[in-house]
Amino acid sequence: MRAFDYVSAANTKQAAGLLSATWGQTEILAGGTDLLALMKAEIVAPHRLVNIKEIQELRGVTSTSQSLRIGSLTTLSELADDARIRQSHPALAEAIQEAASPQIRNTATLGGNLCQRPRCWYFRNGLGLLPRDEAGKDLVADGDNRYHAVMGNEGAAKFVSPSTIVPVLIAYGTKIRLEGPTGKRELPLEKFYLVPKAEGEREHDLRPNEILTEILVPAANGWKAAHYEIRQKAAFDWPLAVAAVALKTDGSKVQGARIVLGQVAPIPWLAAAAEDALRGQAVNEETAQKAAAAALQDAKPLRQNAYKVQLARVAVRRAILKAGGAA
Numbered sequence: 001m002r003a004f005d006y007v008s009a010a011n012t013k014q015a016a017g018l019l020s021a022t023w024g025q026t027e028i029l030a031g032g033t034d035l036l037a038l039m040k041a042e043i044v045a046p047h048r049l050v051n052i053k054e055i056q057e058l059r060g061v062t063s064t065s066q067s068l069r070i071g072s073l074t075t076l077s078e079l080a081d082d083a084r085i086r087q088s089h090p091a092l093a094e095a096i097q098e099a100a101s102p103q104i105r106n107t108a109t110l111g112g113n114l115c116q117r118p119r120c121w122y123f124r125n126g127l128g129l130l131p132r133d134e135a136g137k138d139l140v141a142d143g144d145n146r147y148h149a150v151m152g153n154e155g156a157a158k159f160v161s162p163s164t165i166v167p168v169l170i171a172y173g174t175k176i177r178l179e180g181p182t183g184k185r186e187l188p189l190e191k192f193y194l195v196p197k198a199e200g201e202r203e204h205d206l207r208p209n210e211i212l213t214e215i216l217v218p219a220a221n222g223w224k225a226a227h228y229e230i231r232q233k234a235a236f237d238w239p240l241a242v243a244a245v246a247l248k249t250d251g252s253k254v255q256g257a258r259i260v261l262g263q264v265a266p267i268p269w270l271a272a273a274a275e276d277a278l279r280g281q282a283v284n285e286e287t288a289q290k291a292a293a294a295a296l297q298d299a300k301p302l303r304q305n306a307y308k309v310q311l312a313r314v315a316v317r318r319a320i321l322k323a324g325g326a327a
Contacts, residue, residue: 001040005048011055012211016180018050019209023202028052028211030073031109033100034116043117043126058111058213061085068217072111076100076165079110089217091225091244091323095168098229101236111212113163114176114192115204118266119238120148120159128199130156145302147240150309152265153300157195160263161203166193167244167260167268168227173218180210189215190260193267203266223248223256226322228315239263240308243295243315245323247283254278259295259320264312271295274316283324292317 009015020026027035027046030053038044052058058073063084070079079085079096086093100108117123122131122139131139140148140158148158166189174189192205206212225246229239242262248255257278261269274295281287292313299309 002045008051012179015052021209023208031107031112033108070215072212073109076105076108091168091227095165095227116162118159119162130199146304149265150299150301151269157266161267164242167262170260171244171246171258175216177214178210179213195266224323226319228319230311230315241312241315243319245319247323252282283326288317288320
């Protein structure tokens with residue numbers, strides 16, 4: 001690991017002031033479970049680490065009738081153990097409980113989970129987010145792409161968005177707050193994720209000197225959600241496909257639906273066609289299968305990952321049935 005300066009910030013404003021306006025110069029240290037691994041591998045080599053662990057305003061959960069306010073430094077273990085989240089947003093509690101391992105959950109923060117970098121082995125071996133050889137040949141398309149994107153992969157970005165918690169947060173309608181030198185801004189969580197088109201661009205709508213401060217999860221208000229992962233093994237493993245579904249019903253019919261896929265695209269994938277297929281329908285095996293087929297109708301698998309299309313269909317179908325109480 002290369003030498004770097006280390007500074008601790010007392011508050012968010014001070015932390016933002018210690019960050020550089022250019023990527024690569026500084027990095028934020030929160031839980032460190034992802035950043036330190038990237039530094040050891042020399043994927044990133046910041047000149048300065050800005051420690052934000054002591055900023056108490058970024059910790060904890062506040063519950064109101066309108067929403068849950070979660071500080072970005074709140075650990076995954078703290079969230080998994082929070083009785084309010086288990087009661088009001090059980091699918092979120094389940095997704096957090098299944099994330100990583102107990103040791104990692106004790107250290108990893110929710111903000112860090114939302115901002116983690118892709119697990120693509122090309123990126124993790126120093127070849128960049130959009131890896132190409134010296135002749136400009138796409139290394140992922142022509143290489144080992146077993147775990148890469150099957151949706152939204154028409155461009156150079158073929159990694160998959162790594163968080164297994166983000167899909168269910170989006171299904172619940174979550175917003176986030178960011179703070180930097182120019183002030184605060186708020187955006188829907190799904191807008192936080194971008195598809196880079198050129199090397200050097202990031203996969204998050206986060207400026208180099210901004211900090212993710214809060215996660216705002218609306219009250220369920222009649223929405224029932226479910227989270228479903230498919231992995232190669234039940235123990236700690238990166239999923240091959242994730243589906244999060246939130247349904248609002250009027251009697252036996254679906255009035256509203258939000259369906260979000262994970263591990264299938266460079267961004268969390270909102271399956272609008274599947275949502276349309278469910279509206280006005282009763283939740284049963286037939287309607288769940290039709291919606292799952294619609295969710296993956298535009299899939300374009302690479303040479304080695306066509307199997308992920310069927311796995312994603314299964315995840316969507318099971319999540320729909322689970323959310324609708326028909327599992």
